[in-house]
Amino acid sequence: MLNIKKVCLNVAVTLILPAFAMAQGDQSPAAKPNPNMESHVGNLTGHSKAGGDLYYRYCWGCHGARGNGDGENAPYLNILPRNFVAAAFKCRSTPTGTLPLDQDLYNSIARGFNFTNMPSWAALTAQNRADLVAFIKTFSARWVTEKPGDPIQIPAEPALTVASIKHGGELFQKLECWKCHGQEGRGDGPSASTLTDSNDQPIRPYNFTSDNRSKCGRTNQDVYKIFMTGLDGTPMPSFADVIKPEEAWDLVHYLRTLQVNNSSPELTLWESTPEGKEIVAAKKVRNTYTGSGIIP
């Protein structure tokens, strides 16, 4: 009898105590970041221990000693340094809301982030960069409790045609990309001036005519990934649920024709049509406040 009582008491205690201990909004106490992480990029294996030495030499001035983006340079930066504790990353090949692949972080370190203060770290060795990727993963428990998302499937790029460019243009209208990026892709749409990122800092939509590469790479595949995965932490959403993969390539082809100051097969083809030639020529009007300022 006494034993049964004891068992019941135990049950009662285990049931009641946690309920009192965890108030609404408390973080689950179980998950802690793992100080020993590895990264796998191609044949390379990165180790967080080696990455830590590099981080505290090259990165912490901006990203902070604890990786939460509050380094001593941070107050002076427009587009604040990434907060590795929150573990939300812009450039991914994985769906919105999921962790990126090691390869994505590795590419980001090498590429740097255009329009921000994050430079390219291509000067570091490949092994150094892989080590840094491993170290970045020691800041957040998300790398312990979650796995990176399944990378989005990118079908082979279909042949470039004028019809494809035109259909992409229809999608640009239908999906209302112009609300932020502007009808001519100059980053001056009606909502552009109101945009803020998840640090509540103003952020500008990409200006396609600026002759600059976008934040997440310059290949057609990179462009495809940008709108299908969204740039987490920014106003740019994921369109994965609303654009069919074959239509997505049409949009990529159209977006290239908006980059009127960047030669591409898409722009060349578009300019070879009378309609396209007129549109591109009109867009190349210079010295407007949103234009690139280059005199042809």
Added chain:
Amino acid sequence: MHTKQFLIAGVALLAASSMAIAGPKPAGGTVSGKVTYEGTPAKMKPIDMSKEPSCAKMYTTPPLAQNVETGAGNSLEDVVVYISAGAPDEPAPSTAAVFTQKGCRYIPHVLAFQVNQEFKIVNEDQTSHNIHPLPKLNREWNKSQPPGTPPITEKYDKAEFIPVKCNVHPWMHGNFAVMKNSHYAITGDGGAFTLANLPPGKYTVTAWQESYGDQSQDVTISGSETKTITFTFKAKPY
């Protein structure tokens, strides 16, 4: 003697939680009351939707921002009142909560659901929205939803209050309240709330308002009685 009381409380709790999963909820105590404010709340500004004519034409007079919603008798609406301590975590119900975008506003303004409960986001407007919740503990995602596309179904695995915004229409602002258990209410007309079916026990009842923060009170339920409590928030004029 003390042990015995504790034991009974434990068994009652066990029974209550298992029955909540299995079938009709047992009758229990009730906490009800009202949420009010004192002082002068900020005057809510009318929303200028002229940049989105398809939404603007749905209103004869511009709707007001909803950061503070007041009613008759100094009452506060859209306040989440919930059991923050004393009740066990509960598994998610199978029904989905629904969050609708209509007239470039979120309906309801505050949507409460449980941890791991599915919620659906519906776009009834003739314009594209993007749904960008800004959680601190849960995963942050951001999805586009053009008109006529199917609802977005999602869930969160941690309890949290999450502001929601649409980057295309910067005036759009709502909240998700991700709850640990089913004992929650959102105040409606007159700031009234009712938390029913509470098994005997000692509870902490918390009221959360998006602009004024939260307040808590302890309540002890011993049978099937109704306890009345009032939350009063200090309103700030700016």
